[in-house]
Amino acid sequence: MIVLGIETSCDETAAAVCKDGKIISNIVSRQIIHSQFGGVVPELASREHEILLNRVVIEAIKKANISLKDLNAVAVTQGPGLTGTLLTGICFAKGLGFGLKIPVVPINHLEGHIFSNFIADPSLRLPFICLLVSGGHTQLWYIEAMENYQLLGETRDDAAGEAFDKGARILGLDYPGGPEIEKAAIGGNPSKVKFPRSLLGKNNLEFSFSGLKTSLLYFMDDFKETSSISKKDVIASYQKAIIDVLVIKLKRAIKIKNVNTCVIAGGVAANKCLRKNLQAALDNQKIIFPDLSYCTDNGAMISYLGEKKLEYKKFKSLSFSASPNLKLS
Ligand code: KG4
Ligand code: ZN
Numbered sequence: 101m102i103v104l105g106i107e108t109s110c111d112e113t114a115a116a117v118c119k120d121g122k123i124i125s126n127i128v129s130r131q132i133i134h135s136q137f138g139g140v141v142p143e144l145a146s147r148e149h150e151i152l153l154n155r156v157v158i159e160a161i162k163k164a165n166i167s168l169k170d171l172n173a174v175a176v177t178q179g180p181g182l183t184g185t186l187l188t189g190i191c192f193a194k195g196l197g198f199g200l201k202i203p204v205v206p207i208n209h210l211e212g213h214i215f216s217n218f219i220a221d222p223s224l225r226l227p228f229i230c231l232l233v234s235g236g237h238t239q240l241w242y243i244e245a246m247e248n249y250q251l252l253g254e255t256r257d258d259a260a261g262e263a264f265d266k267g268a269r270i271l272g273l274d275y276p277g278g279p280e281i282e283k284a285a286i287g288g289n290p291s292k293v294k295f296p297r298s299l300l301g302k303n304n305l306e307f308s309f310s311g312l313k314t315s316l317l318y319f320m321d322d323f324k325e326t327s328s329i330s331k332k333d334v335i336a337s338y339q340k341a342i343i344d345v346l347v348i349k350l351k352r353a354i355k356i357k358n359v360n361t362c363v364i365a366g367g368v369a370a371n372k373c374l375r376k377n378l379q380a381a382l383d384n385q386k387i388i389f390p391d392l393s394y395c396t397d398n399g400a401m402i403s404y405l406g407e408k409k410l411e412y413k414k415f416k417s418l419s420f421s422a423s424p425n426l427k428l429s
Pocket of ligand 2: 366367
């Protein structure tokens with residue numbers, strides 16, 4: 101089976117082709133227009149998708165060495181995400197599906213992130229725990245079986261990716277903040293500044309990052325670089341405060357659910373310091389990370405999950421629409 105996946109939930113215009121469980125092309129066009137505003141401007145993002153989508157899809161088809169007629173289905177992100185950007189992808193997918201007379205499969209973006217781990221490791225078996233850490237979500241999931249998921253805990257305020265993005269802005273770094281903070285923290289001492297770690301009470305699986313962000317804001321108000329503390333030390337300490345909480349909570353969830361496999365998904369999963377710390381803390385468990393290109397938003401995860409869904413469900417209707425607050429459960 102050959103499935104085209106389209107992803108336009110935020111500021112990446114992405115398309116990929118999955119053939120029998122293997123990704124044979126994966127094209128992502130990151131919209132750089134937003135960096136001057138320090139965050140995504142929804143209206144601009146929709147317009148950029150309109151401009152880029154056709155080109156990105158054609159490139160994905162070409163790279164896969166197939167023609168449009170070879171497609172058996174189109175999978176597209178239905179939500180969560182920005183209403184306008186989701187609609188551009190969905191309208192495009194429906195038009196293509198209608199013209200080619202093939203099914204169009206609506207995909208939950210979060211489920212796509214979780215399942216991107218099967219691309220990284222096809223031997224992955226259910227059940228497992230997933231730490232989903234992106235720009236909009238920080239959640240711990242118990243993935244028991246296909247479409248049988250239990251939310252164990254999530255953030256009460258900012259997502260981990262948001263803590264990176266907002267922290268970067270306070271620190272005078274570019275958007276998106278995650279990769280910028282990661283780069284700027286190299287060589288810094290992560291123990292120099294004691295930033296707070298929230299909600300560490302026994303068995304608590306929830307997260308909170310807004311206090312950490314405020315604490316960085318106050319710290320930077322009075323901060324002057326000296327020979328004993330550099331800006332690099334502050335950045336490394338801030339990054340470590342985010343990572344420590346993620347590690348502690350994932351470890352806790354694994355213990356509570358008594359499973360020995362866990363996966364990490366979402367943009368923040370690209371962070372090498374997080375990967376290193378998780379690997380050190382969970383040396384008895386199987387821990388899987390998607391390839392870096394499958395961590396941030398991409399069409400591969402949408403095409404892969406689209407094919408999986410088609411294995412046991414029929415998708416005939418084109419009546420679905422964008423669902424900006426789509427939940428996974
Ligand atoms: O999954 P994603 O591409 O989009 C959403 O669904 O939100 O995640 C984007 C988030 C951004 O907040 C970005 O700063 C963060 O992932 N991110 C990172 C890294 N690369 C991307 N955070 C930490 N370290 C990174 N290397
Ligand atoms: Zn995402």
